[in-house]
Amino acid sequence: MEAHLEKRFQDKIDQEIKIEPKDWMPEKYRKTLVRQISQHAHSEIVGMLPEGNWITRAPSLKRKLGLLAKVQDEAGHGLYLYAAAETLGVERADLVADLHSGKAKYSSIFNYPTMTWADIGAIGWLVDGAAIMNQVPLCRCSYGPYARAMVRVCKEESFHQRQGFEIMMTLCNGTTEQKEMAQDALNRWWWPSLMMFGPNDDESPNSKQSMAWKIKRFSNDDLRQKFVDVTVEQAKHLGINIPDPDLNWNEETQHYDFGEIDWEEFWNVVKGNGPCNKARLDARNKAHDEGAWVREAAVAYAEKKRKRKEKVA
Amino acid sequence: MKNWPLWEIFVRSKQGLSHKHVGSLHAADAEMAMQNARDVYTRRMEGVSIWVVESVHVTASDPDEKESMFDPANDKVYRHPTFYDVPDGVTHI
Numbered sequence: 001m002e003a004h005l006e007k008r009f010q011d012k013i014d015q016e017i018k019i020e021p022k023d024w025m026p027e028k029y030r031k032t033l034v035r036q037i038s039q040h041a042h043s044e045i046v047g048m049l050p051e052g053n054w055i056t057r058a059p060s061l062k063r064k065l066g067l068l069a070k071v072q073d074e075a076g077h078g079l080y081l082y083a084a085a086e087t088l089g090v091e092r093a094d095l096v097a098d099l100h101s102g103k104a105k106y107s108s109i110f111n112y113p114t115m116t117w118a119d120i121g122a123i124g125w126l127v128d129g130a131a132i133m134n135q136v137p138l139c140r141c142s143y144g145p146y147a148r149a150m151v152r153v154c155k156e157e158s159f160h161q162r163q164g165f166e167i168m169m170t171l172c173n174g175t176t177e178q179k180e181m182a183q184d185a186l187n188r189w190w191w192p193s194l195m196m197f198g199p200n201d202d203e204s205p206n207s208k209q210s211m212a213w214k215i216k217r218f219s220n221d222d223l224r225q226k227f228v229d230v231t232v233e234q235a236k237h238l239g240i241n242i243p244d245p246d247l248n249w250n251e252e253t254q255h256y257d258f259g260e261i262d263w264e265e266f267w268n269v270v271k272g273n274g275p276c277n278k279a280r281l282d283a284r285n286k287a288h289d290e291g292a293w294v295r296e297a298a299v300a301y302a303e304k305k306r307k308r309k310e311k312v313a
Numbered sequence: 314m315k316n317w318p319l320w321e322i323f324v325r326s327k328q329g330l331s332h333k334h335v336g337s338l339h340a341a342d343a344e345m346a347m348q349n350a351r352d353v354y355t356r357r358m359e360g361v362s363i364w365v366v367e368s369v370h371v372t373a374s375d376p377d378e379k380e381s382m383f384d385p386a387n388d389k390v391y392r393h394p395t396f397y398d399v400p401d402g403v404t405h406i
Contacts, residue, residue, distance in 0.1 A: 022376045069356075076353050083337045086319070092339065093315045149336070156357075299317070302342035 013214050018144040021087040029213055032206070033143055034088050036215065038095045041081035042106035044074045045099075046280050050114040051123065059117060066163045067120060073156045080149040087145045100285050108266065109192050111274030118171055118178075118185035124164015126186075126193040126231065132157050133227045134197065137217035146215075165234065172238045179240070186235070187243045194258075195266045197224040203263075228256050319368040320346040322353075324360035332364050343367070 058064035098104035171182040210216040246259035317339040323332035340346035346365040
């Protein structure tokens, strides 16, 4: 029976028929999606923290409006994604509890600090740029609710990347000091951005199954290469240098060759030892705990309104 | 209560079109669901009207019964105009 169902499921996937919430699916498919979608949601939520750091110090009203709108979008993206995960029979409160206890992971990029205003530009340009590279293929993911959430996310994300690039452009056209700030931000964010695509293909054991299930459409290394190819050209427009001495155009492959990623640093941050892992979790827990009374008050107020309505009726 | 109730959100993108399901969210009551739906789903002029429906009130067809529900329509070609022959030259029909 199980084998028969599994074959029918795979046939649907192969024919590009989307899987919807109540359809039969292998337990491992469900678990993989819950893990991936909830990690993605957590990343959106934690991703608000490094940027929130600069809202009050944005250099102009225009920049403040842009950054506020971007951070608000990220809260929305977290919400779409938690809702997509909930269609798989899990509860948001449990997912959030796993984030707050440290059990669940989120993108390691958000464990790096935002030290200058230029970091806000670099995050929009590089981090959102890498996220878009990852997310565009997810719009065609085999699981309907995830794919639909990603369509909304991608539409909004392109504004994020452009606002980041514009910040970088403005700094690069500014004073020597401002341009140095932009270069310094690129130096610090370049390698962590490349790490966002995950381990090399031969070190990524779950990728093969995810590709067969069409959750994933391109391999980590393919997406990383695509990101390098487009971003190097963008850096030329800014007039700043990618911090990689091994970066070279390869006529034969028609791609950029680039240096080896420091995987020790990558795994170290994943394991919780990055510069801001503790600060991020502390901030999340503090916000959640200190917001408890608001959640309780909302329920009490809804109940009071309901009772008043009953009395009138 | 661990989670606020879940609400399904429907948005009319412009006058003349029907409301379409856009997603869901948690809220303590309908009023809050409406406010949150506005902030989450219509930040870029995506709509002119919103419906919020508590998810527990939606009755859905069972995907396991998809065949018995929908296949009977499959062999009823006589419900479509192309089933009927009309000679060439007959117009406005």
